[in-house]
Every structure is written in structure tokens, then in C-alpha cells.
Amino acid sequence: MRLTSLRAAIACSFVALSAALPGAVSAAEKAAVFPVELFDPGASYGTRTRPVDARKLTLVTDELRNALRDRAGLEIVDTASKADVVAKEGPLYKCNGCAADIAKSLGADLVVTGYVEKGSGQIFNLSVTIAEADTGKAVRGGQVTIRADTDDTWAHAMRWVVKNRLLAEPLPGKS
Numbered sequence: 001m002r003l004t005s006l007r008a009a010i011a012c013s014f015v016a017l018s019a020a021l022p023g024a025v026s027a028a029e030k031a032a033v034f035p036v037e038l039f040d041p042g043a044s045y046g047t048r049t050r051p052v053d054a055r056k057l058t059l060v061t062d063e064l065r066n067a068l069r070d071r072a073g074l075e076i077v078d079t080a081s082k083a084d085v086v087a088k089e090g091p092l093y094k095c096n097g098c099a100a101d102i103a104k105s106l107g108a109d110l111v112v113t114g115y116v117e118k119g120s121g122q123i124f125n126l127s128v129t130i131a132e133a134d135t136g137k138a139v140r141g142g143q144v145t146i147r148a149d150t151d152d153t154w155a156h157a158m159r160w161v162v163k164n165r166l167l168a169e170p171l172p173g174k175s
Contacts, residue, residue, distance in 0.1 A: 029074065029075055029109055030074065030075045030076075030077050030107060030108045030109050030110070031068055031074040031075070031076055031077065031103075031108055031109065031110040031111070031112050031130070032077045032079050032099075032102070032103035032106050032108035032110070032111050032112065032133065033061070033064055033065045033068060033076055033077075033079065033112040034079050034086065034092055034099060034102075034103075034111070034112065034113050034114075035057065035058070035061045035079070035086075036057050036060050036061045036064065036114040036115060036116060036126075036128075036158075037057070037090065037091045037092060037093055037113075037114070037115040037116070038053055038057055038115065038116050038118070039091070039093065039115050039116065039117045039118070040053075040117075040118045041117070041118070042118065042120075053116075053118075055151075056116075056151060056154045057116065059151055059154060059155055060114070060116070060126065060154050060155065060157070060158040061114075063155050063158040063159060063162070064112065064114065064128065064158055064162065067158075067159070067162040067166075067167070068112065068162075068166075071162070071167055072166075072167055074110070077103070077106045077107065077108045078106075079102075079103075079106065081106070082102050082105070082106060085102055086099075086102065089102070091115070092113045092115075093113060093114075093115040093127070097136040099111045099113050099131075100131055100132070100133050100134075100135070100136035103133040104133040104134065108133045109132070109133055109134075110130055110131065110132065110133060110139070111130070111131050111132075111133045111136075112128065112129070112130050112131075113128070113129055113131075114126065114127060114128035114129070115127055116154075121149060122147055122148060122149050123145065123146070123147050124145070124146055124149065124154075124157075125143060125144070125145050125146075126143065126144050126145075126146065126154070126157045126158060126161060127141070127142070127143040128141065128142055128143075128158075128161050128162075128165075128166060129141040130166060140165070140166050140167075141165065141166075142161040142162075142164065142165020142166055143161070143165075144157050144160050144161050144165075
């Protein structure tokens with residue numbers, strides 16, 4: 001008897017949850033994908049990003065945008081018009097949700113941020129987060145550590161994170 005009651009309660013909860021999901025999770029069609037940033041704890045204060053690292057950051061940002069557009073079917077919102085706000089508020093990986101507000105002002109449903117943390121000359125961690133622009137709530141995220149500092153390894157790292165973490169399941173609102 002108790003087992004039947006438990007099953008009935010689970011079934012009712014499942015039906016209620018299923019009915020609530022379509023309204024609670026809106027179709028996320030637009031994504032503001034901000035440029036991947038660099039966190040280099042070994043750099044001196046005020047040190048600018050080296051040109052070689054800037055090129056690699058652009059490379060992984062392009063990989064991310066292309067994958068979200070081509071594989072997830074998202075419309076990528078141009079974030080260039082808010083570069084001054086990002087420069088003022090950033091870095092986005094530690095601005096306590098300011099990226100969501102910026103993305104929302106661009107008309108995006110999702111905000112995508114990422115950063116590369118350099119551990120040494122040959123080791124880095126790539127982290128990417130996808131969050132709802134309205135709430136700032138993370139819906140997907142991933143991280144990978146790579147032990148080589150080449151264009152190929154940085155691009156491979158982003159492709160791996162996208163495939164195995166960000167898009168391993170459909171994004172909310174996508175089927």
C-alpha cells in the first residue's frame with residue numbers, strides 16, 4: 001500500500017513537473033557569446049595579453065560561436081556594441097553575473113562566457129558557462145585541462161568542451 005502511494009506521488013509530481021517545464025523553460029533562441037578571456041595569475045599587474053594569447057582567445061571564441069550556431073541552432077548575438085561595458089565591468093568570469101545583464105540588454109536568451117586560466121607555459125584550464133540571461137542561472141558548463149600551448153590544442157579543448165559538456169544534451173528549450 002505504501003509503495004502504491006509512493007508511486008502515485010511520484011507520478012503526480014512527474015505530471016506536474018512536465019506541465020510546468022514548457023512554461024518555465026522558454027525556447028532559448030539567441031545567445032550572447034562573449035569573447036573568451038584570459039586569467040594569467042603569473043602575469044604582473046597591468047600586463048597586457050600577449051598577441052599570441054590574444055590570437056588563441058579569438059580562435060577558441062570563434063570555435064565556440066560556430067559550434068553553438070551550427071550544432072545547437074542558436075542565433076549568435078553580436079556583443080561588440082557592449083565591448084566598453086564589458087571592459088568596465090569585466091573580467092566577466094568574476095563580475096558576479098554582470099554578463100547576464102549585458103546579454104539581456106542585447107536581447108539574448110542565453111549568456112555564454114569562458115576563460116582560460118594559465119597554470120604555466122604549457123598547462124591551461126578552459127572553462128565555459130552557459131546561463132539564462134534573465135536569471136543568470138547556469139544551465140550548462142564545462143572545463144578541460146590541456147597540457148600544450150598550441151593553436152591546435154586550444155581549438156581541440158574548445159571542441160571537446162562543447163561536445164562533451166555543453167551540448168552533451170539538448171539545451172533547455174531545444175529538442
